[in-house]
Amino acid sequence: MRVSELVAVSGVPLATVKYYLREGLLMPGAASSATQAEYGEQHVRRLALVKALAGVGLPLGRIRTIVGLVDHPADTVFETIGRALAALPPYPAEGEKRSGDYPRARAVLERLGQVYEPAYPVVAQLERALAAAEDVGIPMTDERLDAYARHVRGIAEIDLDLMPTDSAESAIEYAVLGTAIYEPVLAALRRLAHQDIGAARFAGRTFDDFETPDRQDQP
């Protein structure tokens, strides 16, 4: 197809298509004349990926990393996907020191029996989140951690169960977009579950009788 058809099929404006071509995010078409190129399914698919990654807020350099991994996967599936996921936000704040040690994250991961690897960006992300909980006076307790970890693992299992395995591109795309795009779904579902459970537990109760939790009345 010509570039005009590519624009129509992908829904990506011509100026943006040209920009992606210049930046190397979209592979060149096959030259069909001095001024025209022919595009195919791989271009449509690549544009959809770049559009989706831009849609979840990835800066251009990070999109380039992911597209590069699709075209040239690392030696193993695990390493390839790990590198792709490292391109996701949240990014460390400007000037944040890479201390090389994240004591809160380490304690959590040791308790869970998972690898502690300070070079993974997500470990620094966990450390920041745990420090924030301490700062506001609700530090993570073992009781909460164990319950969270058990359910989060169940969520992660279904995420991996549903991973497509037909190609590197499908797998990387799913890993990156699925990680980013379902986080807000999960956050909204949690808030709605709070509401649903709270409505039952606190039905009609005022703060005056708040100190006798319903739970104690139940078997």
Next chain:
Amino acid sequence: MRVSELVAVSGVPLATVKYYLREGLLMPGAASSATQAEYGEQHVRRLALVKALAGVGLPLGRIRTIVGLVDHPADTVFETIGRALAALPPYPAEGEKRSGDYPRARAVLERLGQVYEPAYPVVAQLERALAAAEDVGIPMTDERLDAYARHVRGIAEIDLDLMPTDSAESAIEYAVLGTAIYEPVLAALRRLAHQDIGAARFAGRTFDDFETPDRQDQP
């Protein structure tokens, strides 16, 4: 205690304390002379709350809503906490139309047997998250939804189990901060669980042998 001691104990700078007093976020001290006021535990506690809410990114007007609910709770615990939680981000984009109907969120909540109330901000938040998943080509399926919802409910149960019930202030503070502050913890734990499970499932495998999932080899 004098205001200088309040500053020392709370760790909130004097200029900020004065600002919170002017804005009504901190209740006035008891006048002890024409130029001095006496502050107590309630002031220390209020400053900690305001500081924590500001720390999770709440704008001043939203903090005022929450502080107002602490001082004047609504008729029931459920209504009070519901209103406090509605002050949390994410906020609708500027100019976003309140359509009054959120078909994706409605379908999800009906499937889960939970109340669909389009006036709740979290329902619009769920709709946006579900629409984003559709846009990037990984729409929420029933299989994923059922698994997510089951585990999210387990997380929400422990959240409510651990809610303090000694006062309206404790309960509101916990609900608001716990909702906001544990979201990034859960997101980081999910990514780490992906990594942990993926390391086992994909150990040493390349994309060439990717089409034969490990799962099929297992009983």
